[in-house]
Amino acid sequence: MDVIIIETPQLGDRSYLIHDSEVALVIDPQRDTDRVEKTAAEAGVRITHIAETHIHNDYVTGGLAFANQLGAVYLVNAADPVAYKRTPISDGETIQIGGFLLKAVATPGHTHTHLSYIVTSESGEQAVFSGGSLLYGSVGRTDLVSADDTVALTHDQYGSVRRLVEEAAHEAALYPTHGFGSFCSSGPASGAGESTVGEQLSTNHALTDPDEEHFVHELIANLTAYPSYYAHMQPANTRGPGPADLSVPDSLEPAELSRRLEDGEWVVDLRNRVAYASNHLQGSVSFEYGDGSSFTTFLGWVLPWDKKLTLVGDRDDVQNAIRDLSRIGIDSPDAALGTDPRKLAADTAVVSYPRLGWEEMLTDRPENETILDVRRTDEYASAHIPGAVNIPLHELLTRMDEVPAGKLWIHCGSGYRSGVGASLLQRAGKDVVHIDAMFGEAEKAGVPLES
Known part of the structure; x- marks a missing residue:
């Protein structure tokens, strides 16, 4: 055997x-x-x-x-x-x-x-x-x-x-x-x-x-x-689920992708969060594909269920993402194939936001600007930055009215969830800074913590 x-x-x-x-x-x-x-x-x-x-x-x-x-x-x-x-x-x-x-x-x-x-x-x-x-x-x-x-x-x-x-x-x-x-x-x-x-x-x-x-x-x-x-x-x-359709659809025309963004549809950028922070289509959201280890769980957890998705990225990432999403019943997303936002959508602005580490947060953040912790509540209770506001990533869309005004410095445990959170908040019109760093390294960098 x-x-x-x-x-x-x-x-x-x-x-x-x-x-x-x-x-x-x-x-x-x-x-x-x-x-x-x-x-x-x-x-x-x-x-x-x-x-x-x-x-x-x-x-x-x-x-x-x-x-x-x-x-x-x-x-x-x-x-x-x-x-x-x-x-x-x-x-x-x-x-x-x-x-x-x-x-x-x-x-x-x-x-x-x-x-x-x-x-x-x-x-x-x-x-x-x-x-x-x-x-x-x-x-x-x-x-x-x-x-x-x-x-x-x-x-x-x-x-x-x-x-x-x-x-x-x-x-x-x-x-x-x-x-x-x-x-x-x-x-x-x-x-x-x-x-x-x-x-x-x-x-x-x-x-x-x-x-x-x-x-x-x-x-x-x-x-x-x-x-x-x-x-x-x-x-x-x-x-009784049917078989999965793992085929990659034809790439959307630039005008159609712009229309979807203008209409507020969910356009998911699969590139790594470093590339996304530096330039991305206004109205898109970041779910870095990478090895897919976090992608499926957090996309399925965060975005509204049964809404049409458009995946943006290179063919390999789109193909892998389609496979992964089929496992949780998200079928037949559309795609815009390519990694240069300026070529993918007509008449849609390309925007960015700062991406920093713990040291830069300590030196660059004014005291009156909010630190937003998007980890789960149990993670926050275990240890957190004094004064940080905790809204877990999976609750962010439904609690957007609780997000403080002003610039937001967003962190999580590794940088993945905070990258998603920063993109969602910017899409909602917020001024964001992505703290792309391991929470386990915060104290060593001089960030005070409490539990």
């Missing part, structure tokens, strides 16, 4: 292809299934089964469309009220897939109907696919279904991980879907790249805390904000 990991670092998730050199099972595929298809072809195996651990809250699944494309068996919990045909599977049920046996184990907590899968080869080797249940060092968060269900689901999570490790061999390799940067994880995730059931027994707080009430209280107390687009994922996955 061989397990191949298919990483989606942009969302902090993993999918898996398990095979016996002939047939394969796929668990929790992302929507861009061409990656999985390529992996199977390289391994020389045929995908016969696709399984979901749960109805996902952080991405649109590719499972249904992929199963239909391949004619594969699509395994989804019998208790999930989905609107499409699937092969139902329930707690304790086993299915033979080539040379290995799959067993479903009910592990409610991340969702009410969450399943984990124990896969056992003919030689007795085991692997556990735990989805959003048991993670490396932690567990999946329990507040995504409903605020009213969070306490009960947290109690369920505590019991579920215990049941899972009782059913599996201690030497079994553990393969969670979440926990690699996904907001679907909670608690002190270890950051490890691999683990076993036995290792988690001695290191995971969900298994080492003997007091269930303490575990429940601590986990809930430490839950932080999560992306607003999550609200749209579960309904989409319950309805």
Whole structure:
């Protein structure tokens, strides 16, 4: 039995292809299934089964469309009220897939109907696919279904991980879907790249805390904000999403891009934030693509849902951004291909704003000008600059009337969110300075902090 990991670092998730050199099972595929298809072809195996651990809250699944494309068996919990045909599977049920046996184990907590899968080869080797249940060092968060269900689901999570490790061999390799940067994880995730059931027994707080009430209280107390687009994922996955369209559209004519900017449509500049600060189309917003590690989460979290997007950037970045956005159900954005704003739009002003570090902030900022901290409230509470105003980036558009008048010096934890925030504020007519610096280096630069 061989397990191949298919990483989606942009969302902090993993999918898996398990095979016996002939047939394969796929668990929790992302929507861009061409990656999985390529992996199977390289391994020389045929995908016969696709399984979901749960109805996902952080991405649109590719499972249904992929199963239909391949004619594969699509395994989804019998208790999930989905609107499409699937092969139902329930707690304790086993299915033979080539040379290995799959067993479903009910592990409610991340969702009410969450399943984990124990896969056992003919030689007795085991692997556990735990989805959003048991993670490396932690567990999946329990507040995504409903605020009213969070306490009960947290109690369920505590019991579920215990049941899972009782059913599996201690030497079994553990393969969670979440926990690699996904907001679907909670608690002190270890950051490890691999683990076993036995290792988690001695290191995971969900298994080492003997007091269930303490575990429940601590986990809930430490839950932080999560992306607003999550609200749209579960309904989409319950309805049954179709395949992703990853094609790059024809580039817009300059006059049409100018019209969209004039009309206040969302035009997203994918260039790095340094280039954007120095020159960009008035009315556009900055969501630096880079390696995509922050792009999808923050764009989906910050911009209004279901509004038409126009992506501006070079073809590679636009193509990659289209792929990434499809994973959260943002389909078919338009594009203006190119990196020179002056050539992309007719009769639209090219503007800029200052981009500085901590040292320049200390020397150049008058005391009466506002420092705006766009980090999450939990980050602000941990440490912040005295007198800084905190409006988290994901709340900025809805709280624009709370933004102080005058020049704004905007910072976050790394420079990414503050770059987005500066662009949103300038679009709204504010006078901005982007502090593009690591918050962890502020105190060393002489910036006073308090908590």
